[in-house]
Amino acid sequence: MFELRLLCPEDHVETLSDALDALDALSVSVEDADAQTDAEQALFGEPGMPPPKEGWQRSRIIALFPDEAAANEAAQLLQLQDFFADCRLLGVASVPDEDWVRLTQSQFAPVEITPEFWIVPTWHEPPEQAREVIRLDPGLAFGTGTHPTTRMCLRWIARRPATAPLGRVLDYGCGSGILAIGAAKHGALDIDAVDIDEAAVQSTVLNAEANRVSLKAGLPDRAQGTYNTVLANILATPLKVLAPLLCAHVAEGGALVLAGILERQADELKEAYAPWIQLSVADTEDGWILMTAQR
Structure with a gap:
């Protein structure tokens, strides 16, 4: 697995993301390029509603590709486009193999509602103090606790x-x-x-x-x-x-x-x-x- 990293202004995020989708990227994510600095911007929205903005003033776009050749080809094609004028290629790098299922599951721990009432994913054991448990895994519908x-x-x-x-x-x-x-x-x-x-x-x-x-x-x-x-x-x-x-x-x-x-x-x-x-x-x-x- 290889990731292609790009830097672009906020008004180019949607166009660049659509182009990466068209180039068969496995996934496309957008981050604040100024995160963890004084220039970091917080974007907040209500659940189930579109985000207030497509990205940040300086957005980092990360696209995953199955191999290095596909990532490099996408980088070359994007740099030839007019809309890439204000964007910059940050590089192509390999991504270490991961147990993605285990990694995703590790992000969802049991959720305490009261000391006796918990929401517990199926891959976790309920806490000892739990007297009532809802077994629920993350899914498409809103509401995981x-x-x-x-x-x-x-x-x-x-x-x-x-x-x-x-x-x-x-x-x-x-x-x-x-x-x-x-x-x-x-x-x-x-x-x-x-x-x-x-x-x-x-x-x-x-x-x-x-x-x-x-x-x-x-x-x-x-x-x-x-x-x-x-x-x-x-x-x-x-x-x-x-x-x-x-x-x-x-x-x-x-x-x-x-x-x-x-x-x-x-x-x-x-x-x-x-x-x-x-x-x-x-x-x-x-x-x-x-x-x-x-x-």
Whole structure:
């Protein structure tokens, strides 16, 4: 395996990346060429949304090729193009053979939700103190327990007092199904998990089977009637649009739990939901908040 390294300005990143894809690069990644220096730039975006920029003012592009000849040929062809004028070839180098599966797995450790409740990839043993475990491996659908929004939702589920059972549950925008599975692990018996993405629905079904819990998964039209607990970990903008729909699904005395919201967006959400329900901030982590309400 060989990697081709290039330096380019921000406005050339997309063009250069597309060209590398066309030249059959196995993968293309973009890094801040000024990382770990005073000129380093932080780029932040919300989960599931496009990044705010394609790259950095000085971007380092790394493309993997199966052999040295392919990497050198790509370098030569790129340097002949007009769009390469402000770019620079940093070199071609061999990449040591790695056990890529083991390397990838090592990046995903068990995630603590509470001291007794953990998210554990299948290649790890649960921690000794874990009393409740969700087995979940990284996949295509959002929701592995590593993001603060997911952890806050699961903490809310785990800390729900026995005097206030979850009852009938709706997980709207279920992704991997992690919240629905967490609800099942904490006593919910009638669970609908819905998503607009059919791949997410399938992921939820498979993850539920792997965790030996019972739930019904499908597209949003599966959500029918009212629920004692409505969970939605999406993003602030769609949550505002969905306000009348989600509130209509909350039963009298039921709980609404919303996540995917930045701290600065709290007032927007309160205003959007005010005609139906009164939201308040129930938890916060790393600039994200959990908002809840009871009908």
